[in-house]
Amino acid sequence: MATITLLVNGSQLQAEAAADESLLSVLRNGLGLTGTKYGCGEGQCGACTVLLDGKPVRSCRTPAASAIGKKISTIEGLSRNGSLHPVQQAFLDEEAFQCGYCTPGMIMSAVALLQNTPNPTDEQIVQHMNGNICRCGTYPRVMAAIHKAGGKGK
């Protein structure tokens, strides 16, 4: 175990981490940021998606050590001064979830998409979001929410 410092949602935070511990594990267990979810541990479902320097990564397959010195953004850091991020608001407005377990990962992936592609086409959304599984099948509403947040997602 070693103490590492991570820049999470704008704050320098210290956590104990084993040598090859995943970023997901450190976020959830070390830092208590449980909004990021474990879904498969294989990088296949997207529930653990966070942003590293603005790019979406699967935190379950990302060694925590590799995130040192990078800007880590999680679902907990999205809202500002009590108001939801436009993507969160759009998910809420469209009710683009059922059980909600995939939602933090979906939202983080969508935020990353809209940063580079403010008004994505359906095909761009499919291409970008295909790695995020929603077992409840709310994909059409997620598409609608991303379109709605489009242009306001920065």
Add this chain to the structure above:
Amino acid sequence: MTELEQHEIERLQYGFAVSRRDLFKFVGAGLVVGLCAPKAFTQESGAGFRGESASQDVDSWLHIAPDSKITVFTGKVEMGQNIRTSLAQQVAEELRAPLNSITMVMGDTALTPFDMGTFGSRSTPQMGSQLRKMAASARELLLDMAARKWQEDRSKLSADNATIISQSGKKIGYGELTGGQKLVKLIAQDPSLTPATQWHVAGTAATKVDGAAFVTGSHQYTSDIARLQMLTGKVLRPNAFNATLVSLDSRAAEALPNVRVIRDGNFVGVVAPDSEQAQKALSLLQAQWNAPAQPSETELFDYLKKNPEAEGGGGFGGRSAHIVGSIETGMSSATKTASGTYTVAYIAHAPLEPRAAVAEWTEDRLTVWTGTQRPFAVREELASAFHLSLDHVRVIVPDTGSAYGGKHTGDAAVEAARLAKAAGRPVKLVWTREEEFTWAYFRPAGVIEIKSGAKNDGTLAAWEFHNYNSGPAAIQTPYNVPHQKIEFHATKYPLRQGSYRGLAGTANHFARESHMDELAQALHMDPLQFRLKNITDPRLRAVFETAAAKFGWGKQRARANHGFGLAGGFEKGGYFATCAEVTVDRNAGEVKIVRVVEAFDCGAVINPNGLRNQISGAIVQGIGGAMFETVHFVNGRILNPHFRDYRVPRFRDVPQIEVELIDRKDAPSMGAGETPIMGLAPAVGNAIFHATGVRLRSMPLETKKLASK
């Protein structure tokens, strides 16, 4: 009947879970209203429908605080089906109180009255109507209280916005009426309910009551819960099903700091301060298992056919076939006949939140947080496993990351509790994805054989239907047939199996609605006209006609490599008809679902927003079972226990989806979490036939066969 369905029909009875004193300790002063109505409920179709009436029993209760905040207690659980919102709407409606004044306390065995579980699409018709009655009774009680307080004629009083209003101009809030007292009123009357045509809160597209917690990540699922001094637990899994532990060398694992290994018979688990250490300890365990030879996937359907179970079969199974007229007479009167064998594979629920539990002992009392559809049954499991009385066990169900029928049992709860007992500290146990794909239970595989006959005018003459193992749900044909023999055959089966969204309704509709298309083809009739010719139920006709009209059935010609198909039926109080358009790439043997239209009728709609979400989601989930989901297994081992080799529907698989709701204000509100999934597979199979002339009779549809034909 499957093992778990049998489990579900056990009748348990407990009364008021909380003593009066505890109750006020939890909610504070105010008015508590409990509904004591004779329960008459029917059970999930696993055992056929059995009406059972029970003694007077408190089903649910509500509390009105001095500030007019209302808390409702029900043993149902929320797992994404949006019942927390739709039940609150029904209470708000009858109580004449704002929706945002209502808090639902759900699925906590220490606080909520006993409930069988959240399954079988019973929450809306059963719990919904109970809560409506309770809220209406509470409203009447508040009117009585105000009339007494003001010495006024009760008929001059009305209730609105959590306030009693008198024609004389007086007003008093519900909370104020309770006067800070601790009042308990048990109500046994059957109040008159507000008709759906007059609903203001129920029947509207209210958004999820706690939606913000999900988009901010602040909602705590079981795996997000932390307790002081909590350890992480892991369980050592055998190398195959039904294996017994021959030997265990745990020295290397136990040499790790702060690690404990717990062995109890075949159960081996570890606890450690964190998941990294627990995983490391687990990997150091050296175990030898002895596993028996077991049937493999290649012999599955043969195995099911050749291994009948002497006992069981439920209402339709085994020795009690559903027989009308005589199949022989019917077949001899037919001018066209057809026969077909249909198969369905084992599939996994794969809820995105895997099974998880947090267990905490306080002396000889046990509290477990876990995502389950049956908190009271899990309490039973725990009490039985640890020889505790029921009142020493509390099960709390945080709103859960989906279940789809897959979370009826308390496996993770029992495992976590066993580890916590040994460790003397709270333990969290979260199944890995591989464990979830292997050690949960599966939707039963099955074989369905149909023989049928029809007359030249398109009327059905004979219908013989045999289902092996997949289950009896929705096994009866909704079509008029004078001669029928319908039989469910319980069999031995190779994998642990249990409930799945819609039970065998999907398998039975797949076989029946595929076969109806085959008969229509034999008769040279349009598939829609053939069905309508044999339906009298006006609600079933209406969903077919509504879906067909929206889809443009018969009005559009299929382009090259496009096909149109439809399917429909009735189950658990819901009527559905599904139309699908597909494109087929014959060279590659690939099918793409382009468009799906589904019409659905489940009586008076409580929440059209939530209902549309359920229907659309069921269509998407149905694509998995129709197109690619299969559990592969050899000799007691699962070969594809990961999302990389067990394909589930993703964004790219989603067609254009259109949902048509038929809101029947005059009909009781029924559940909708299950039935909308049933039409997708047969509609797609029929569309593939329309496009190619090739009939695929398996779930998932073996589209690769299209390439070779």
